Amino acid sequence: MTPREIEIQRRTDLSVTHVTKAVFPPTTNHHNTLFGGxxxxxxxxxxxxxxxxxxxxxxxxxxxxxxxxxHPIPAGxxxxxxxxxxxxxxxxLKVEVEVFVESMSHDGRELAIKGTFxxxxxxxxxxxxxxxxxxx
Numbered sequence: 001m002t003p004r005e006i007e008i009q010r011r012t013d014l015s016v017t018h019v020t021k022a023v024f025p026p027t028t029n030h031h032n033t034l035f036g037g038x039x040x041x042x043x044x045x046x047x048x049x050x051x052x053x054x055x056x057x058x059x060x061x062x063x064x065x066x067x068x069x070x071h072p073i074p075a076g077x078x079x080x081x082x083x084x085x086x087x088x089x090x091x092x093l094k095v096e097v098e099v100f101v102e103s104m105s106h107d108g109r110e111l112a113i114k115g116t117f118x119x120x121x122x123x124x125x126x127x128x129x130x131x132x133x134x135x136x
Contacts, residue, residue, distance in 0.1 A: 007132060008088050015053035017083040019046050022104075023075050033072035034079070039099065039113055040067065042081055047095040047117035050083030054093060055131040057121040065094070067115040073101045079112070091128035092120045 001009070021042065029035045044061060051059050073079060080100045087094035096116050102109035123129040 011054045012085045015050050017046055017050040019081045021079050023077045028075045032075045043097045043115045046081040046083040046097050050095045051119040054085045059119040059121055062120050063118045065116040069113050073112050078102045093131055094118050
């Protein structure tokens with residue numbers, strides 16, 4: 001592996017982000033399931049935290065590349081969002097977030113939502129900057 005590949009792997013491992021939330025009525029829709037807009041906000045937040053932990057630079061979200069809603073998340077569930085960096089470019093990176101749902105009263109969990117977000121690191125002039133130092 002090159003020094004850059006080693007640094008990318010090190011930073012990727014350190015930036016994995018886990019956030020756990022409970023789904024309560026204020027976050028649900030008329031079907032008594034998690035509102036899609038709330039889910040998207042949670043996904044974007046976890047992807048941003050993951051990307052920031054990777055490069056420790058100011059970032060902007062440039063796209064949500066794909067969001068798959070595999071099944072509804074009922075009120076009274078526990079969800080865990082897990083963010084991982086899956087691709088690193090020169091000034092950009094891609095983060096995948098998986099949302100797992102579990103019952104508060106039964107063991108087991110399953111993948112409910114999966115999304116991918118792209119970010120660009122920016123400098124003080126809001127222009128793209130490298131996500132890794134030159135020596136990496």
